[in-house]
Amino acid sequence: MRAGRFAGLIHVAALAALAAAPSDAQAQAPPPPAPATSTGESAVRVRGFFEVGGRTFTASKSFEAVLGSSSGAFFGAGGEVLIGRNLFVSFGVSRFQSDGERVVVFDDEAFPLGIATTVKVVPIEISAGWRFGDPQRSVIPYLGGGLAWHKYTETSEFADSGDDVEFTKAGFQLLGGAEWRLGRWFGIAGEAGWMSVPDAFTEPTGAAAAFGEDDLGGAVFRVKVVIGR
Amino acid sequence: MRFFVRVSGPVAPLVLVLAAAVGGLSTLAAQQPERAGLKQIISDVTAPAIDRGLRSADAPRPAQMAATRRWVDGSGGSAYLPNSFIVRFRPGTSAALQQAMLAQVDGTAGPALSYADFQVVTLVGGENPEAVAQRLGAQPDVEYAQARYRVRPMFTPSDPLYTLQWNYPQLEMERAWDINRGGSSGVIVAIIDTGVAFRSAVVRYNGIAWQREDGVKFPALGPVDVPFAAAPDLGADRFVAPRDFIWDDQLPFDFAGHGTHVAGTVGQLTNNSLGGAGMAFNVRLMPVKVIDTEWDFIFNSPFIGTDDTVARGIRYAVDNGAKVINMSIGRGGAPAPAVQSAITYAVSHGAFVAVAGGNEFGSGSAERLAEFAPQIDGMVAVGATGRDRLRAGYSTPGSFIELVAPGGDFDRGGSPAGILQQTLDLDLVETFAGPVSRYRAPRFDAFAYYYFEGTSMSTPHVSGLAALLMDQGVTSPGAVEAIMKQTATDLGPKGRDDEYGYGLINPRAALRGMGLAK
Numbered sequence A: 001m002r003a004g005r006f007a008g009l010i011h012v013a014a015l016a017a018l019a020a021a022p023s024d025a026q027a028q029a030p031p032p033p034a035p036a037t038s039t040g041e042s043a044v045r046v047r048g049f050f051e052v053g054g055r056t057f058t059a060s061k062s063f064e065a066v067l068g069s070s071s072g073a074f075f076g077a078g079g080e081v082l083i084g085r086n087l088f089v090s091f092g093v094s095r096f097q098s099d100g101e102r103v104v105v106f107d108d109e110a111f112p113l114g115i116a117t118t119v120k121v122v123p124i125e126i127s128a129g130w131r132f133g134d135p136q137r138s139v140i141p142y143l144g145g146g147l148a149w150h151k152y153t154e155t156s157e158f159a160d161s162g163d164d165v166e167f168t169k170a171g172f173q174l175l176g177g178a179e180w181r182l183g184r185w186f187g188i189a190g191e192a193g194w195m196s197v198p199d200a201f202t203e204p205t206g207a208a209a210a211f212g213e214d215d216l217g218g219a220v221f222r223v224k225v226v227i228g229r
Numbered sequence B: 001m002r003f004f005v006r007v008s009g010p011v012a013p014l015v016l017v018l019a020a021a022v023g024g025l026s027t028l029a030a031q032q033p034e035r036a037g038l039k040q041i042i043s044d045v046t047a048p049a050i051d052r053g054l055r056s057a058d059a060p061r062p063a064q065m066a067a068t069r070r071w072v073d074g075s076g077g078s079a080y081l082p083n084s085f086i087v088r089f090r091p092g093t094s095a096a097l098q099q100a101m102l103a104q105v106d107g108t109a110g111p112a113l114s115y116a117d118f119q120v121v122t123l124v125g126g127e128n129p130e131a132v133a134q135r136l137g138a139q140p141d142v143e144y145a146q147a148r149y150r151v152r153p154m155f156t157p158s159d160p161l162y163t164l165q166w167n168y169p170q171l172e173m174e175r176a177w178d179i180n181r182g183g184s185s186g187v188i189v190a191i192i193d194t195g196v197a198f199r200s201a202v203v204r205y206n207g208i209a210w211q212r213e214d215g216v217k218f219p220a221l222g223p224v225d226v227p228f229a230a231a232p233d234l235g236a237d238r239f240v241a242p243r244d245f246i247w248d249d250q251l252p253f254d255f256a257g258h259g260t261h262v263a264g265t266v267g268q269l270t271n272n273s274l275g276g277a278g279m280a281f282n283v284r285l286m287p288v289k290v291i292d293t294e295w296d297f298i299f300n301s302p303f304i305g306t307d308d309t310v311a312r313g314i315r316y317a318v319d320n321g322a323k324v325i326n327m328s329i330g331r332g333g334a335p336a337p338a339v340q341s342a343i344t345y346a347v348s349h350g351a352f353v354a355v356a357g358g359n360e361f362g363s364g365s366a367e368r369l370a371e372f373a374p375q376i377d378g379m380v381a382v383g384a385t386g387r388d389r390l391r392a393g394y395s396t397p398g399s400f401i402e403l404v405a406p407g408g409d410f411d412r413g414g415s416p417a418g419i420l421q422q423t424l425d426l427d428l429v430e431t432f433a434g435p436v437s438r439y440r441a442p443r444f445d446a447f448a449y450y451y452f453e454g455t456s457m458s459t460p461h462v463s464g465l466a467a468l469l470m471d472q473g474v475t476s477p478g479a480v481e482a483i484m485k486q487t488a489t490d491l492g493p494k495g496r497d498d499e500y501g502y503g504l505i506n507p508r509a510a511l512r513g514m515g516l517a518k
Helices: A002-028 A060-067 A207-211 B012-031 B095-104 B129-137 B160-164 B173-179 B258-267 B294-298 B307-319 B337-348 B455-472 B477-487 B507-512
Strands: A044-057 A071-083 A087-106 A109-131 A139-156 A165-183 A186-196 A218-227 B006-008 B039-043 B079-089 B107-109 B119-123 B142-149 B188-193 B201-207 B222-228 B284-289 B324-327 B352-356 B379-385 B403-406 B419-424 B446-453
Touching (some): A060 A087, A109 B507, B079 B129, B129 B142, B173 B507, B258 B284, B258 B455, B307 B324, B337 B477, B379 B477, B446 B455, B455 B507
Parallel strands (some): B188 B284, B324 B352, B352 B379
Antiparallel strands (some): A044 A071, A087 A109, A139 A165, B006 B446, B039 B201, B201 B222, B419 B446
């Protein structure tokens, strides 16, 4: 009889265990599809960003001669589409502008002429890449590459019709960085990239020609403020 | 040593006689040892210079300043402002109809303008103003519509004889002067020549007896007091470190008018409502006399114009601050290593050198002071073009010619096809060119405007441009040469050739230099 009472206790315990068992079992099994609003891991997510950064031009002598520096700041904005856990496609527009003066170049030396000139570079970039690791982690490194169309404008004092320069040239880029998630809808990314825009400077009369530089690309460093999940 | 010039003007008929005299005197002078003639300054002050030049009734025109703005290149080559245009409706067109037509092109009429019988319309839709104007202009109620084309400010000198100086418009100097208004006093241009009419004085000389090449004998004048004055259109207070290597003093008076004419092209006072214009009219001028002419011989100068004199003059100019050296002189014969060495010295010390390419077309004679120009960065040998931009008939071609500039060509256009500048009144200078009965002491205080031709006249255009470039900040002679060549307007066969070198100088393009891309 005592055994029977124990047997009854065991049975109750077994029932209790069975009642408790489903929760443990669910923790080890693959999760069922969850609503997008609860986990943030929908198949496609769209985000926006603002960016500021600096770029150093490959045609360093030419930019140094005319603008006084081969690097400068830029700002821009764009959007990203995250596809699944790791794939992303990004597009953005940024703007670099700097003032300098026209020069005469001889024997790799530049003589400024005091004639004001303004150079503006507006790259329109499309890139794709891979975000590594768990999307829920706070730091997500990524790598990518893509195309960029650079709209180049150069205006100067005393320009006559046809003297100013405007062209658009395509190039490619490689990039890498990491994103820090600082909140549910907010993150910051640091990114470094390298662009090549060959055969951009083809006029034989410019400083770029005098220095034998034709590439409008260069290294890019940027900080992105990402808005979105 | 000779200078490269041909004269047209009041004494043109005497050119042949003069040439004969020059030839004879040069031969004699070349055989003379150094001598010691009389030269004694009697007075530093004389009556004001006499200007017998041409005058014009043209009213002076005010100079205008350049302006910059963002423009759009128009289909006809004229730039226009974006986002607006000009329209005039026909009288009687109702305000409502006007508004309706403007609305069709997304245009908004601006406020009424004073002194305007038209409206300036703002395009809010960003449409092309030229296209909109064309569309609107086709409407029956529209009298005209046009884009707001840029009207370029242009510095046009007020000098009354400027209209006769075709050489400057040919070089588009008005647009170049918009960029650099004649340089500044920080740049010194040395005129290595026959001297310059640079100051007033009365100087006593002793005129010796002599015989012209054609056999005519001239009696000794004895002591004569000769008046000098600064050429009115050069100004009197812009000369620096004058030096005379013919008389070995600081009084490089011009006895022939050549150096004064050349100095005028480099830097004749401009926009002063007097006479003509010069390329770099604000620079300082350094007269360095290294060429002797007839009166130097008659007055028995101690030195003559030989290679050593020229070489000394070049070195003197550099050591005394010249940044540009104009040499409208030359010779044939044997090579000139002393002069080449001096020019190398000049360039290595930061002075740009322009040398006349020679007036010996067809002679086969090498131009010895210019032939080494291609070997020296910062030295340019200059050929001459006429009013038609073709090589002047006399201009010596050769592998050493690097640039051309207007030098005039009487054979294609007569006297007005020459280069006009103020210089000595040759009627009062060349009294030895006619019969003995007209022979008397010269005056160097009267001036007139003469058309000259020669590479002597083309060279100072290059020197003037070099002075403007130096003033603009191009302090390397090699860089001055490089930008002149790069921006030159190619003439003749494509690319460099022996007649035009790299082409006709393009001052505006040279002064604009290089942008990053273009």
